[in-house]
Amino acid sequence: MIYLDDLLKGVDIVSKSGSLHDNVSGIQIDSRKIQPGNCFIAIRGYKENGLNYLGDAIANGATSIVFESKPDETLPDIPINLTWVLVKNARFVLSKMAAAFHGHVSDSMYAVGITGTNGKTTIMSLLHAIYSTELETAKIGTLGMFYDGFQEKATLTTPEATDIFQFLRYAYQKGCKSLVMEVSSVGLSLYRAHAIHFSQGIFTTFSGDHLDFHKTMEDYLKAKMKLFERLGQEDWAVINIDDPSANKILELLNCKYLTYGFSEDADVRPIRYKIKLNGIQATIKTPKGDITIKSSLVGRVNLSNILAAVTSSVIKGISFENITAAIKEFQPVKGRLDPVYQEDFTVIVDYAHTDNALESMLKSLREVVSKRLILVFGAGGSRDKSKRPRMGKAAAENADFLVLTSDNPRQEDPIDIMRDVASGFDAGFKQFIQEPDRQKAIQKAINMAEKDDLVVIAGKGHEDYQIFMDKTIHFDDYEVARETLKRLKKDTKPNA
Numbered sequence: 001m002i003y004l005d006d007l008l009k010g011v012d013i014v015s016k017s018g019s020l021h022d023n024v025s026g027i028q029i030d031s032r033k034i035q036p037g038n039c040f041i042a043i044r045g046y047k048e049n050g051l052n053y054l055g056d057a058i059a060n061g062a063t064s065i066v067f068e069s070k071p072d073e074t075l076p077d078i079p080i081n082l083t084w085v086l087v088k089n090a091r092f093v094l095s096k097m098a099a100a101f102h103g104h105v106s107d108s109m110y111a112v113g114i115t116g117t118n119g120k121t122t123i124m125s126l127l128h129a130i131y132s133t134e135l136e137t138a139k140i141g142t143l144g145m146f147y148d149g150f151q152e153k154a155t156l157t158t159p160e161a162t163d164i165f166q167f168l169r170y171a172y173q174k175g176c177k178s179l180v181m182e183v184s185s186v187g188l189s190l191y192r193a194h195a196i197h198f199s200q201g202i203f204t205t206f207s208g209d210h211l212d213f214h215k216t217m218e219d220y221l222k223a224k225m226k227l228f229e230r231l232g233q234e235d236w237a238v239i240n241i242d243d244p245s246a247n248k249i250l251e252l253l254n255c256k257y258l259t260y261g262f263s264e265d266a267d268v269r270p271i272r273y274k275i276k277l278n279g280i281q282a283t284i285k286t287p288k289g290d291i292t293i294k295s296s297l298v299g300r301v302n303l304s305n306i307l308a309a310v311t312s313s314v315i316k317g318i319s320f321e322n323i324t325a326a327i328k329e330f331q332p333v334k335g336r337l338d339p340v341y342q343e344d345f346t347v348i349v350d351y352a353h354t355d356n357a358l359e360s361m362l363k364s365l366r367e368v369v370s371k372r373l374i375l376v377f378g379a380g381g382s383r384d385k386s387k388r389p390r391m392g393k394a395a396a397e398n399a400d401f402l403v404l405t406s407d408n409p410r411q412e413d414p415i416d417i418m419r420d421v422a423s424g425f426d427a428g429f430k431q432f433i434q435e436p437d438r439q440k441a442i443q444k445a446i447n448m449a450e451k452d453d454l455v456v457i458a459g460k461g462h463e464d465y466q467i468f469m470d471k472t473i474h475f476d477d478y479e480v481a482r483e484t485l486k487r488l489k490k491d492t493k494p495n496a
């Protein structure tokens with residue numbers, strides 16, 4: 001039996017009605033998922049107010065409700081036999097209730113949260129591989145929630161608190177001892193991971209993505225900082241000192257920390273390294289001694305991601321032997337600087353879809369390509385428009401030839417989006433063609449590749465769909481690249 005008052009421990013209740021000593025059979029924010037005896041938490045979304053679905057929730061059997069309202073709002077009509085609780089911030093309370101309902105399982109796990117604009121998925125996957133050599137480890141991120149055979153494909157980078165804690169309880173009961181998790185700034189603002197006690201927070205990079213949600217850069221950085229404000233004296237922050245925002249985060253820390261990066265000041269940094277088109281070798285200085293690694297990952301940004309993973313693993317006390325072995329075996333994450341073909345020329349699929357990611361990815365690859373760098377890219381529709389010209393600029397400045405195409409046009413005309421992107425090119429810039437059909441764009445780029453050229457297909461990575469105004473179609477950059485290469489009689493990497 002779990003009572004409502006157990007779930008609300010430590011929550012500031014503004015007012016209430018009915019008994020809090022009632023059994024709660026489950027908690028839900030979606031009125032359609034309500035089962036008899038559930039508590040319905042009415043979240044105020046950006047478009048919808050959960051309270052509008054109160055009737056549905058009651059019809060489906062909700063016996064209690066938690067909601068928030070603004071001071072000047074009148075209370076909604078709530079049936080007299082229903083227990084209700086008014087709180088200040090329903091999302092915050094949801095996270096606490098979800099954790100309590102599932103037995104605070106994350107308190108018994110060593111949790112690492114990774115935040116920043118780029119590199120989260122790569123670092124999370126690397127860490128999962130390294131931690132798993134010594135600890136049963138679960139992972140949550142853009143690609144979904146995974147533990148020991150259980151997997152749920154994600155639709156949000158940070159899932160809702162109810163889903164997170166349900167998953168964590170499952171993992172805990174199966175013996176899971178640690179968790180590595182991508183924590184997006186949006187997820188942080190919405191308190192989705194709030195009730196998880198992170199023993200480590202990792203900060204990767206910061207740039208202006210998600211500005212449609214966060215409005216200003218300050219707001220966005222503040223959201224990211226939430227993860228770090230909550231780290232206590234026994235916890236650790238792992239900070240990318242190469243990023244210009246690093247100092248702002250270091251200033252507010254109340255915990256122990258290590259910095260990583262290429263900078264001389266970094267606690268964890270490479271003292272010797274070679275980055276080639278087919279991999280990385282490095283000797284890395286750490287507070288526990290030097291460690292030499294070999295990896296098949298491509299590019300400087302990935303050496304940065306490896307540094308983050310090494311720093312976190314050293315803090316956790318994973319043995320050097322296990323760290324090196326896991327990094328050596330680790331294959332590129334699907335869609336993140338992932339080679340499809342590496343013979344006379346190279347074809348790489350990459351997920352970079354922000355100006356900052358494009359720039360650092362292209363700069364990374366520029367270092368290792370001997371001839372031309374040909375880039376296929378576009379910007380998504382119905383999202384932050386301000387990044388489009390910046391993406392155009394980053395692409396034009398860092399690649400030799402551009403095939404400008406569509407990403408997910410969503411509710412917009414692909415031609416308009418391409419125009420916005422092209423507005424970032426310098427006047428007189430000519431090294432590009434425009435091809436709104438992404439399949440044809442990829443074909444054109446690969447067909448023009450010559451010996452030692454590098455073709456990068458950017459923006460969609462692991463996605464296997466393309467979203468248009470009126471339809472969503474199956475679309476896979478890998479498939480298109482492989483088919484094109486096959487027509488050119490090239491053997492592609494079998495499991496790329």
Ligand SMILES: Nc1ncnc2c1ncn2[C@@H]1O[C@H](COP(=O)(O)OP(=O)(O)OP(=O)(O)O)[C@@H](O)[C@H]1O
Pocket residue numbers: 116117118119120121122123142157182184204205301302304305335336337350351352353356357358360361
């Ligand atoms: N450390 C890094 N710094 C800058 N760019 C990076 C870094 N690591 C990866 N990238 C680029 O960003 C892209 C996305 O990487 P990744 O999926 O690891 O990031 P993410 O933070 O999980 O992104 P998202 O918020 O979309 O889930 C990569 O394909 C690569 O081009």
Ligand SMILES: [Mg+2]
Pocket residue numbers: 120121141142143157182
């Ligand atoms: Mg990610």
